[in-house]
Amino acid sequence: MDLGYILPAVLILVVAFTVYTYNRLVGLRNMADTAYSNIDTMLQKRFDLVPNLVETVKGYMRHEQELLDRITRARTDWLKASTMSENAGADSLATGALKSIFAVAENYPDLKANQNFLMLQEELVGIENKIAYARQRFNRTIMVLNTVIERFPTNLIANLFGFKKREFFEVESEQARSAPQVDMQGRSEG
C-alpha cells in the first residue's frame, strides 16, 4: 500500500480519537459539576435545618452548650465559605457535631419523645447519607477526570483544550461514610 492511503487513514484515526476524548472530557466535567451541585444542594438543606435543630434541642440539652456552639459554628463557616475546601471543612465539622448531638440525645428520654426532634433527626440523617453519597460520586468522577487528563495520550488532547485537573471534595474516610444511626421504628440494629 502506498503512503497516499496510509496518511489519510492515520489522520482520520487521530481526528476520531480527538473528538472521542474531547467529548469524554466534556461529559466527565459535566458529571463532576452535577455531582458538586448535588453536594451543594444537600449542604444547603442541612444547614437550613440547623437553627431549627438548635432551637428544638437547647431546652433539653442544657449541659451540652459546647456541642450546640460547634454546629452553629459549622453553619457560620459554611455561610462564609467561598472555596471548595472551606465548604468541605464546614461539612466535616457539621458531620461530626451532628453525630455527637444525636449520640448525646440518647441520654435525654424527653427529647427522644419529642416528635419534632424525631422528624428533624430522620431528615438530617437522610441528608447526611445523601451528602456522603454525593461526595463519593463527585470524588470518583474527579478521579476518572484527572486520570484522563494525566494519562498519555489523552493528556495531549486535555492540554490542547485546556482541561484542568480538579481537587477532591475531601479525603474519603470510613468515619465520614458511617452516618449516625437513627432508631425510628426499632431499626437501629447492625
Add this chain to the structure above:
Amino acid sequence: MDPIISHISSNKRRTFFFFFLYAVLFALIGYISGIYMGSPALGFAIAAIVFCVLFLISYYGGRNVVASMAGAREVSKAQEPFLYNTVEALSIAAGKPMPKVYIMETDVPNAFAAGRNPDNAIVAVTRGLLNRMNRQELEGVIAHEMAHIANYDVLLATVAVVLAGAIVYASVILRRMAIFGGGGRRSGQGNIIGIVLLILVAVIAPLFAQLLRFAISRQREYLADATAADYTGYPEGLASALEKISTMQVQRSPLDNQALNGLYIVNPALGASTMNKMSAIFSTHPPAEERIKRLRGM
C-alpha cells in the same frame, strides 16, 4: 470496553430481539386464528394492531402496568420519609435521576424496579421489607434496584413483563371463552375455534414464560449485586438483606406471579413447594446463597 457499558448495549440489543420474537409470535397467533375465522388477513391485521398497542403501552407505560400488576402504589416523601430518603441517597450514589417510589402492602419482604430508562423508572418495595430491614440492609436492596435501572436491565425486564403479561391475561380470557362461551349449544364450528384457541394458548403461554426466563439472565443479578456494593461501599448490607429476604418468602406468596417473578430481587416463588423451588433456582435468579457468598467475598 467497560463491562457495564457493553452490558448496557447488549441489553438494548436483546430488547430489540425480543420485540422481534414477540412480533413473530403475535403474527402467528393472528394468522392461525384468522384461518378459523375465515379470513387470515383479518386475523393478521388484528394481531398487528394489538402488537402495536402493546408495544406503545409497554414502552411508555410499562412501569405503570407493572406497578398495577404488582399491586404497588406511589408514595410521597411525607408518607414514607425513611424509604424516600434512602432511594434519593442511592440515586445520588448512582448519579441517576430520582425514580418514583412505590409500596406494596404485603408482609413478605421483596423489591423490584421497572421503567424504560433511568429518567422514567420506579422502585417498589413491600411493607414487609420496610419493616424488617435496618438502614444498611435497605440501602443494599435499593442500591441493587438502582443498579438495574442504571444498567438498563429494567427496559428489557419491563417490556418482557408487559408482553408476557398480555399473553397470560389473554389466555385466561380465551380459556373462559372456550369453556363457557361454547357451552355445547352453539354450532360445532364455534366450539372447534374455542378448542383450537385453547390449545394454542396452552402451548404458547408457557413458551413466553420460558422466553422471559432466558431474557432475565443470572449474570445481570450478579452484576447488579456487584454494582450495588460499589454504590454503598458496604456489601454486607445487601448480603444480610438477601439472607433475610430469601428465608422469608412464603408458600402461596401474594407476590407470586408467573409474569413478574423475574423482576423481584429474590424470586417470590422460592417459598413454594420443592418442585417449584427447583424450577425457580434453575430459572431467572442464581441461588441466594451463591449471591450472598460472592458479596461476602468482596
